Amino acid sequence: xxxxxxxxxTLEGLESLIGLLKRRGxxxxxxxxxxxxxxxxxxxxxxxxxxxxxxxxQGGLYRLVPRDDDAVFGYxxxxxxxxxxxxxPTELLWTAERxxxxxxxxxxxxxxxxxxxxxxRGCDLHAIAIQDRVLTHGxxxxxxxxxxxxxxxxxxxxxxxxxATCFCVSMQTGPKATGAYDLALTELGRExxxxxxxxxxxxxxxxxxxxxxxxxxxxxxIAEAEAVVSATAANMGRSMRSDDLHELLLRxxxxxxxDEVAARCLTCGNCTMVxxxxxxxxxxxxxxxxxxxxxxxxxxxxxxxxxxxxxHGGSVxxxxxxxxxxWMTHKxxxxxxxxxxxxxxxxxxxxxxxxxxxxITEEVAAIRDSExx
Amino acid sequence: MADTDGTTDPMVxxxxxxxxxxxxGPQVWTLEIEAEDSAGAGFAPxxxxxxxxxxxxxxxxxxxxxxxxxxxxVHTIRAVGPVxxxxxxxxxxxxxxxxxxxxxxxxxxxxxxxxxxxxxxGLGLAPLRPxxxxxxxxxxxxxxxxxxxxxxxxxxxxxxxxxxxxxxxLDIDIEVTVDHALGDWHGHVGVVTTLIPRASFDPAHTIALxxxxxxxxRFAIAALRDAGLPDTAxxxxxxRNMKCAVGLxxxxxxxxxxxxxDGPVFRFDRLRNVLAVKEI
Ligand SMILES: Cc1cc2nc3c(=O)[nH]c(=O)nc-3n(C[C@H](O)[C@H](O)[C@H](O)COP(=O)(O)OP(=O)(O)OC[C@H]3O[C@@H](n4cnc5c(N)ncnc54)[C@H](O)[C@@H]3O)c2cc1C
Ligand code: SF4
Ligand code: FES
Numbered sequence: 001x002x003x004x005x006x007x008x009x010t011l012e013g014l015e016s017l018i019g020l021l022k023r024r025g026x027x028x029x030x031x032x033x034x035x036x037x038x039x040x041x042x043x044x045x046x047x048x049x050x051x052x053x054x055x056x057x058q059g060g061l062y063r064l065v066p067r068d069d070d071a072v073f074g075y076x077x078x079x080x081x082x083x084x085x086x087x088x089p090t091e092l093l094w095t096a097e098r099x100x101x102x103x104x105x106x107x108x109x110x111x112x113x114x115x116x117x118x119x120x121r122g123c124d125l126h127a128i129a130i131q132d133r134v135l136t137h138g139x140x141x142x143x144x145x146x147x148x149x150x151x152x153x154x155x156x157x158x159x160x161x162x163x164a165t166c167f168c169v170s171m172q173t174g175p176k177a178t179g180a181y182d183l184a185l186t187e188l189g190r191e192x193x194x195x196x197x198x199x200x201x202x203x204x205x206x207x208x209x210x211x212x213x214x215x216x217x218x219x220x221x222i223a224e225a226e227a228v229v230s231a232t233a234a235n236m237g238r239s240m241r242s243d244d245l246h247e248l249l250l251r252x253x254x255x256x257x258x259d260e261v262a263a264r265c266l267t268c269g270n271c272t273m274v275x276x277x278x279x280x281x282x283x284x285x286x287x288x289x290x291x292x293x294x295x296x297x298x299x300x301x302x303x304x305x306x307x308x309x310x311x312h313g314g315s316v317x318x319x320x321x322x323x324x325x326x327w328m329t330h331k332x333x334x335x336x337x338x339x340x341x342x343x344x345x346x347x348x349x350x351x352x353x354x355x356x357x358x359x360i361t362e363e364v365a366a367i368r369d370s371e372x373x
Numbered sequence: 374m375a376d377t378d379g380t381t382d383p384m385v386x387x388x389x390x391x392x393x394x395x396x397x398g399p400q401v402w403t404l405e406i407e408a409e410d411s412a413g414a415g416f417a418p419x420x421x422x423x424x425x426x427x428x429x430x431x432x433x434x435x436x437x438x439x440x441x442x443x444x445x446x447v448h449t450i451r452a453v454g455p456v457x458x459x460x461x462x463x464x465x466x467x468x469x470x471x472x473x474x475x476x477x478x479x480x481x482x483x484x485x486x487x488x489x490x491x492x493x494x495g496l497g498l499a500p501l502r503p504x505x506x507x508x509x510x511x512x513x514x515x516x517x518x519x520x521x522x523x524x525x526x527x528x529x530x531x532x533x534x535x536x537x538x539x540x541x542x543l544d545i546d547i548e549v550t551v552d553h554a555l556g557d558w559h560g561h562v563g564v565v566t567t568l569i570p571r572a573s574f575d576p577a578h579t580i581a582l583x584x585x586x587x588x589x590x591r592f593a594i595a596a597l598r599d600a601g602l603p604d605t606a607x608x609x610x611x612x613r614n615m616k617c618a619v620g621l622x623x624x625x626x627x628x629x630x631x632x633x634x635d636g637p638v639f640r641f642d643r644l645r646n647v648l649a650v651k652e653i
Contacts, residue, residue, distance in 0.1 A: 093384045096427060103427060103468045107385045139634065140383040140619035250628075253650045280623030282616050283384075287428040294428045298384070301622070308624060309614055312453045313586075316613065322652035330626065337629035 006199050006217040013212050014072070014185075014196060015046040017155070020211055021116040026153055029085060030118035031078070036064055038078040040085075043118070050075060057163045057237075057348065059357030069190040073119055076163030077347050081276035082124055085115055086148050087131060089300045093283065096294040111144055116153040120181065122174025123166075123347040125156055127276030129179050133339045134279050153204060156181035160228050164237035165348030167361055171242055173345040175232040183209060186225035197225040238348060240361040241368070242332075245342075248368055249333040253325065257366050262321035264356050269302035271350035271358075272327065277343050280308070303327050328360060383619045386425050386470030389446065391463050398529045401496070402461040403437065403449045408471055415443035418503035419478025419610060419638045423618050424448065425470025426459035433615045433633075434460075435500035436474060440507055446471070449499040449531065475618040476637050479504050479582055480608060488516040488574040492593045494523050494565050494585020498531050500610055500637075501584055505539070512544055517579075519546040519572050523565025523589070527551050527558045548572065565589065569596040576601035584610040591648075594641060607641035628653055 009017070021028050022044070030043040033050045043049065055075040056063045067074050092108040120128070132149060135142040156177035159168075168174030177184045182205030185196040197217050200206040217225075272278040282301040287294045301308060303326050309316035317323045335343030344360070351359045393405040406424075416436045425431040434457075438447025452458040463469060481504070489508060493501050508518050520539075524530050530549060540547045548568050550561035561568065566589070581602055583593045590609050597607055613625035613632040625632035628647035630639070647653045 093382065094386075098427075103388060105386060105388065105470070107382050135621060138620045140621065142621055143382050250646075253653070279621075282622065282624070283431065285428060285430050291428050296384075296425075296431075298622075301616075301624070303623070307614075311612055311614055317652045319652060326626075326653075329628075334626070334629040338631070 006197060006222060007209065007214040008217050008221050009196050009198055009212055009214045011046065011072070011194055013214060016212050017183075017208070018043065018046060018118065020208060021153060024208075026114050026116035028116045028118060029082075031073075031075075033064065037062060038064065038075055040078075040080045040082065040117075046072075049073075049119075054161060055163065057165045057352045059165065059351050059359050060354055061357070062352050070194060071160065071187060071190045073157045073159075073185070073187050074161050074190070076159070076161055076166055077121055077124065077349060079274050079349065079353055081274065081347075081349070082117055082120065082128060083131060083276055083279075085117075086128065086152070087135065087142075087145050087279060091144055091298045093296045093298055098292045098294070108144070110147040112151075113148060114151040114153070115148060116155065118155045120154050120156045120177070121159055121168075121347070122156070122177045122179075123168045123171070123345040124276055125154070125177050125179045125181060126171075126173035126345045127347070128154075130277045130339070130341050130343065130345070131279055133341055134277075137339075153208075154181045154183075156184040156201075158184060158186040158225065158229050159232045160187055162232045162235040162237060163348055163352070165351040165359075166236055167238040167240050167346040167348060169233050169236045169346070170238075170240045170361075171342060171344055171346035176229045181205070186228055188221065188224050188228065195221075197221050238346075238351070238359070238361045240346070240364055242342065244368075245332040245364065246336050248364070248371075249329045252367050252371070253329070255367050255370070257363065257370065258321045258325050260366075261324050261358060261363055262319065264358055265304075265320050265324050266355060267304045267320050267323055268355060269304040270353050270355065272302040272304060273300065274349040274353045275331075276345065276347060276349070277331075278302075282307075303330070328363065331360070332364070383472070383621075384617065386423070386431070386472050389469050389471040391465050391467050391469065392445070394464060397449055397531055400452045400461075401449060401529075401531065402452070403447060404460065404463070404469075405438070406446045406448070406469055406471065407444065408446065414474075416440060416446075416474040416503075417478035418481060418507055419500055420474040420476050421500070421618075421637065422446065422448065422471055422473030423475070423615070424460055425472075426456050426463070427468065427470060429459040430456040431470065431472075431616075432456045432460075433475075433618060435610075437499040437502045438506075440503045441510060449496065449502075451496050472618065476633055477635065479610075479638050480580065480640070481507060484508070484580055485514045486516065486578075488579040489518050490572065490574050490579050490581040490597075491518075491520045491522075492565060492569065492581060492583045492585070492597075493520070494589035494593075495525070495529070496531070497583075497585035497589075497610070498522055501582060502532065504582060509539070509542070509545065517546065517574050518544065519548075519574055521548050521550075521565055521568040521572060523550045523552070523568075523585075525552045527554055527560075546573065564592070566592040566596045569593065569600055580606050580608065582608050587612070604642040604645060605640060608638055609641060609644075610637045611639060611644070612637070
């Protein structure tokens with residue numbers, strides 16, 4: 001039996017969804033509480049979701065706070081993004097062996113993991129779409145990313161809570177989940193009549209949904225779900241005008257504001273690590289002591305390091321000013337030249353996880369405001 | 374060419390063997406390598422390969438040989454750090470990893486019918502040598518051909534015997550200058566850009582190809598503009614840190630472009646605005 005249209009499932013339905021995806025061979029990844037943050041990790045049951053928790057975020061500040069209801073998805077995004085799984089921090093590329101007959105290079109096997117992500121927000125759905133463009137739509141592709149991406153099952157969530165550093169409305173990526181999801185949930189009730197309005201976005205989603213206990217959504221369910229999204233949209237913690245960023249930043253490459261932000265920036269690279277679209281990598285070779293076994297791995301890199309732009313004689317971007325400028329202008333301006341999309345989705349992670357609270361929306365506003373005089 | 378089927382990983386090297394190795398100056402060696410699996414697919418002047426010294430690392434190195442001989446992959450390498458040093462120490466029969474050729478090279482098709490002015494500094498002559506081979510092989514297709522080449526000292530002149538023999542031809546002007554020289558040098562002394570005003574070419578019909586250290590290229594571009602060349606007739610090869618060479622690692626960005634994929638050779642007007650900004 002197939003389901004068409006919007007349906008409603010209960011908490012038990014969500015529990016069945018997790019079980020069903022596991023039985024279908026997926027590694028189910030979802031939000032869970034670890035080390036006083038909500039992160040993404042493998043989950044086996046509903047009980048592992050951060051039920052009854054929310055987060056408080058500000059520039060340089062993140063704190064878990066208990067909610068006064070039982071909401072399962074009642075928080076914004078945490079320090080992890082889904083790139084941790086699709087484009088992991090380290091990836092073996094190949095190994096080589098030196099034998100009597102010479103050297104043999106063996107490409108690393110393509111991953112056969114099938115991930116199911118539970119709780120992908122609108123911003124992160126767009127971030128995945130952006131990494132798809134970067135890693136699989138150019139002339140050459142990253143086959144490891146593509147293998148994981150093609151096997152992926154996405155359960156999206158329409159946001160019921162806007163974090164204080166969120167600005168997805170400005171970037172047109174949320175709070176409603178739009179794009180390539182298999183299922184999208186909106187959480188309703190939370191205490192009494194706790195339930196989820198579910199839409200399928202793909203054939204795979206419809207097939208899975210049909211196997212869950214569900215009922216058809218009523219007009220009231222649908223209206224309530226829409227109200228949740230509109231309320232979130234009205235409560236964005238940050239905003240950033242985004243239609244003129246390309247020209248604005250490229251005509252201000254020598255703006256004194258870059259010096260001011262550089263005076264605060266620690267060039268720690270946190271912002272690039274938590275960013276769901278940052279894709280840069282470097283490679284590292286390893287060899288055993290005898291030099292018989294050699295391997296090369298790829299790992300996340302950050303444009304905030306000196307090594308990143310090193311060429312014989314020195315780094316191209318030696319000053320912190322030039323490195324912060326590279327990061328921000330890449331996200332908001334040159335990304336558009338390179339990939340035809342924005343490199344920022346408005347998730348706010350770079351603001352929250354910056355130890356000194358540097359705020360990309362504030363930096364843009366400062367440059368824009370200075371032009372008005 | 375574009376591999377979008379995902380079956381081959383663009384980051385995995387093929388194996389190649391050192392066929393010949395020749396010293397070409399202090400710390401500089403020219404290696405000729407042969408790919409084990411395939412006949413050379415050919416390369417365009419200005420393209421580069423990623424060469425792996427196994428167990429040490431991988432670096433971008435230009436093709437410096439004759440494009441008419443696609444099976445001989447020639448690379449001229451200065452030993453400056455761990456990987457380049459390891460590569461230059463490999464002897465005949467030893468194995469290197471090979472990926473490439475990559476990138477957009479010099480505008481060979483556009484050169485036909487034009488005067489061609491080549492300005493090279495130091496090792497920057499290496500990626501321009503394939504151009505010279507091609508120009509001289511099809512000499513009648515081009516107007517004047519001028520090579521202005523600068524190095525630090527006479528000892529560092531690359532491809533010296535070849536330059537001497539090319540100099541004996543009447544259909545190419547070659548001027549070599551050095552920054553410093555002792556008494557036994559009778560040529561020019563001074564930076565290569567000082568040769569530009571003295572060279573003979575028709576600015577309205579000239580295309581200039583420039584490769585060398587970035588400061589040298591900046592001065593050369595300024596001198597060429599002063600000589601009356603439009604920005605659309607200036608081409609330069611950019612050096613940036615490169616880890617993938619295929620547009621995936623992000624390292625080689627110069628503002629909106631990737632040096633590995635959109636370059637390394639760029640027409641100057643495409644980079645004019647970004648290169649005007651320091652540390653871009
Ligand atoms: C398109 C292109 C063509 C090149 N062609 C040649 C050539 O024909 N002959 C030649 O001798 N050299 C060439 N180079 C420069 C060569 O790649 C560097 O000298 C080499 O990477 C130095 O690495 P290393 O480990 O020996 O030294 P280190 O200086 O210790 O380098 C450490 C790391 O920094 C990076 N790096 C350092 N210098 C450069 C550089 N100049 N360019 C890019 N990355 C760098 C590399 O990732 C290297 O692994 C070319 C560079 C580019 C980008
Ligand atoms: S902006 Fe903040 S998070 Fe990013 S590198 Fe600078 S100090 Fe670190
Ligand atoms: S070298 Fe990796 S993107 Fe250019």
